[in-house]
Amino acid sequence: MLQDFVNSPLFGLLLFNLAIVWPLWRxxxxxxxxxxxxxxxxxxxxxxxxxGILAHSRWPVLPVRETRKSKARRTA
Structure with a gap:
């Protein structure tokens, strides 16, 4: 029974997910x-x-970026 579980694709998925949790936690x-x-x-x-949360949330650990000063545009 254990041999059947180890050879199943679900076992590989479980190992992959467990390997992702620790680095993602950090x-x-x-x-x-x-x-x-x-x-x-x-x-x-x-x-x-x-x-999505990582990509779209404000990271409080990072310093606040200064806003760019817009340059005056030249007209032809």
């Missing part, structure tokens, strides 16, 4: 977000909202 913690979002990687398609 990334979320360094970004200043709650690292509990990393556990969504264990749910099928759960990594999609986590990537």
């Amino acid at each position: 990334i979320l913690r360094r970004a200043g977000l709650t690292p509990w979002w990393a556990l969504l990687a264990l749910v099928p398609f759960g990594l999609v909202p986590v990537i």
